[in-house]
Amino acid sequence: MKDKVNDEVTRRNFLRSAASAAALAALPGVAAIAENPGPNDAVRYGFIGTGTQGCTLLRFLTTIPAGRCIATCDIYPPNLKKGVETIGSKPDTYEDYRQLLDRKDIDAVLIATPLYLHARMTIDALEAGKHVFIEKSMFFKEEEAEQIRKVSAAHPKQVLQVGLHRRSSVLYQTAMEMVGKGALGRVLLVQSRVTTHSSWRRPVADAKYERLINWRMYREYSGGLMAEMGSHFIDIANWAFEGEPVSVIGTGGLDYWKDGREVHDNIQSIFDYGGGGRHYFHCMLFNGHHSNGVMIMGDQGTLDITDDRGIYFREPVAKISSGPAKENWWAGATVSKAAAQKGVLIFPEKEAKDSGFVDRESLYARRWLASMGIYHPEEPYDPYWGELVNFFASIRENKAPVVPLEIGTADAMAVIKANRAIDTGQKTSWTKKSA
């Protein structure tokens, strides 16, 4: 894909075109495949890594007739068994993923193994002629970006999709439409967070499995909180700013869960996108007060998004009188200052109760957003389900995946650079675009 990119194209435009191809790939495919599965053209796939995320995806896969699971693979017998039970289609099972890749009757593989294995398995699968869905982050080490890019370029007919599932979320697609259509004005700050009061540690019955089960805790296998949590929100910021950062600073520590782990239990980072655009991300495991979410903030408004709802706040404009006086909204619409400051629920509609004047104003504002084509009443499907349907649609319809190599590369590269900034205490810069 990179070969087609003109050197003159800026980093922002480059990712914008990747993102638009992805957006085009998203919704129509979902409807077409879900409603009209061809009986003989289901994509035959194998699933590698049937642990926690693997089984989450397998549960969604049971409802997607566009794909048929004919093999699974895991090196940990209890998880191999769980995967087979979850998909329920009596797949053949393997402990060595290369044996699964040798099967000529497998069109595609989905991979949900620990991060340090992502690049090796993606490359081997592409070289074995398979379409690939790889969980985020796409790769663990900086040099793996180029290795994957080369192999993917040598297999241009094979789909390579990265599991950044928010790209398949109608809520986030709506948010980005609002950004694109100027509802927030000039976007200058993305603030995101993942906060929880939990150890992140998984129980281990036999100590010999500690590093296999708690791989996230060890630097040999894991990019820690930035890779596991931050990658999702780095991608949201890349999407909002239509590019990738130019530099990042960060800090963090292992200050609370001193239980033998090697990765930090709290991190804070600021990504600079140039032109005043910044993304502040923080993650902690000792306090869950603020939960997960992202705020996209422009000079005319804010989108405050958690995974099940989004609220749009209009930035109060100078010289607005209080009370029922109307302020001018973007594109000539008006709404009371009170409604603007309370926030307009853009998602989901069922939470919008009418308890008086301000809620009616809010309803008016939602109708106005709908008339502009940037309001959708409810998420019609789970984004995990959507990304899987989109993966099969890309294969069957020979179209760009919803999260192509470029988006996955920009995301994984930012994770690596942010971790470097945190570890060294130095600002880390991008000298060239990542993909």
Ligand SMILES: NC(=O)c1ccc[n+]([C@@H]2O[C@H](COP(=O)([O-])OP(=O)(O)OC[C@H]3O[C@@H](n4cnc5c(N)ncnc54)[C@H](O)[C@@H]3O)[C@@H](O)[C@H]2O)c1
């Ligand atoms: N997109 C999301 O929202 C999301 C959520 C959770 C996890 N993930 C990603 O999914 C991946 C897996 O995370 P998880 O929480 O499921 O981890 P996990 O440890 O629960 O599962 C990983 C599985 O891979 C297996 N495995 C390890 N080495 C293997 C090998 N050589 N061959 C075959 N199988 C092997 C393990 O036995 C385990 O069953 C990670 O990259 C993680 O970042 C994504």
